[in-house]
Amino acid sequence: MEDIFKSLNPEQLKAVTAPDGPILVLAGAGSGKTRVLTTRIAHLIKQREVPPWQILSMTFTNKAAGEMRGRVAKLTGENKGLWVGTFHSIFAKLLRMEAQQVGLYVNFGIYDSDDQVRLIKSIMETLRVPVTQYAPKSIASVISKCKNGLIPPNQFMKSASTPFEEIAGKIYSAYENQLRLNQVFDFDDLITVPIQIFEKYPEILAKYQERFQYVHVDEYQDTNIAQYTLVRMLAEVHQNLYVVGDDDQSIYGWRGADIRNILDFEKDFPNTQIFRLEQNYRSTKTILKAASSVVVHNSGRKGKTLWTDGADGEKIELIETMDEREEASRIVEKTRDEVFKHKRTFKDFAILYRTSAQSRAIEDALRRGGMSYVIVGGVRFYERKEIKDALAYLKLIANPMDTVSLKRIINFPARGIGDVSLTHVQNYAAEQGKSIFDSLADVKQIPELTERAGTAIHTFNKMIVKYQQLIDEISPNELVHTLMDECGLLHNLKEDSTSEGQSRLENIREFLSAIKEYVEESDSPTLAGFLEGVALVSDVDTWNDKTNAITLMTLHSAKGLEFPVIFIPGMEENLFPISRALESPEQIEEERRLFYVGLTRAEQKVYLLYTNRRNTYGSESYRLPSRFIDEIDSSVIERKKSRSTTTSSSLPSSFTRPRISSQKIYADAHPDYEAFSQESTLLRKGLMVTHALFGRGQITSVEGSGKKMKVTVQFQNGSVKKFIAQYAQFDIG
DNA sequence: CGGATTTAACTTTTT
């Protein structure tokens, strides 16, 4: 166990040891925010002798929660009963504990955004609203905004002023009914339903108010009205609410986060003690100056000035390029420079972009350069089609009322139950007031069904019922393995010999091992437990900083992380700030805060890149540099002219020039071998080369020539690798 | 009904 106050600065110490009551810690980027929060909790347990089970601490990501749990445990040792988790997981747990008492279904399922949209679509069908008229997605976002703002369907319908809002209100109302009938909650429900329960059953609220005498919230600037309400309810009696946040890092307004929660904290909680953490331990003076010169353009800030004892550091480098391919290869080139000049390794770098679509060009360049990278985000594992299919089987077995899952898989893989047959069953279900699943058992009562469809439905029903009975008999692991086999999903993918099919099969296998892992690690593994875990994980949660690879992710997922070197490509108007944010000054300010978050991820060096021309799905567009670039204090930014700046090594400049390497790739599409074949002759047996990933080595053999030329290299670390000369990138020497 | 082929829609960010 460590001395819990070890190396805290005076402000941090004051914040940690503050007396009871509402406390707001305004903590700038890199100022030791998580440290203060974890030390505070340890202080309560060790020095104020608060029992751990009276302490609740909420974060927004599982990763942050895990980190906090680990750090507190390190400081306190045993701390049984301490509740640390994401808002969603904590209240999902609470709902499971209280569901029965308030007449809700205990084994409720959780709908993610994809399930949500499917449900909305099917509601639109029954309401005869064409999906071409209003996008189900935009309806979903309206509904989510309502829920986050605690506006129930009837209230929303009353205030509806446009045809769109009227329809959305009707759908919202039907959507809520359907969720209850399906015995599921969506993400927003995990926050709003506990509020409803607390309002309706004061004795339940009182129980938790008594239990959680100390409530903590991390990243408080990201809370929405619903989360705020819930936190306020819990902390109302004891007033021991400890929140940590940074208004300059509020980047989730689009998800309902209300920046007023942090700006008005003092008003909402009288006698609030405020602490400001302004000493930054992460970045250079230069980076902090750049970040603060950007964010001062925002109005309505709490106002804070970050400072550091650290070095001035290098200037921010601004790089202009021709197109996104050059942009990507400049990143590769700069990475290589950094590796050589500053002895960095791949895990020191992160490339942060505004939209996931930007990753493609960069990935291509990194692969070409032989640099290992990991992507965080994009299509999340549990959102892949094949995984969602597999999950739908499990969800249906765990909860037969889940019609969205039922519809998803009743005919996948194809088993002869088409739209027509399903509609007959649905009509029957509606007439009888039964659920769709229960109606499956009544095929004989539905005369419209053909014999073939009837048999198929019967078989399907029997299979699901069988597994429902097996739930408590065999382990989830065993159940899923047999099920995947029997339902035909595995078979279906094994037949598919395309590379896409193979990768889907791989994903299913990974999914199976995830279940196995869950069963092995959990004390009391259940199917419902597994499904809940799956619904509430994000990608950043699984990112690990031990792998030696360059990290690629969106600026949003980067919050809370830090890297020695940061690249931010796509510094262009309409991309960053993104075009849709141009509508209102508030949204521009949020984009600016996002830029601030990006800059402050860096410890030592920031590269900003923009391009004059960019391909966005198909067509080309010409671009202007982002307004944010001009907002950076000119004393800390260095504009590098395109090209001519390459000074990476003493070898013929053509060899590392990215332009050449993109031409090489072009060579595939538009044969023009001259350029590279000349270069490739530079590679010969006995030559010493350096590869960004494998280090120094000697070429031991050269086979073929031109496009097909291959070289074998014996590296000093002992490994021997063979490269296609065209794609490999070496420095000579 | 199922599978194959064509078409359209898409890109903001996520628990």
Place this chain on the structure above:
DNA sequence: GTTAAATCCG
């Protein structure tokens, strides 16, 4: 340039 939905054909 990808993926889901719509359409067509056997």
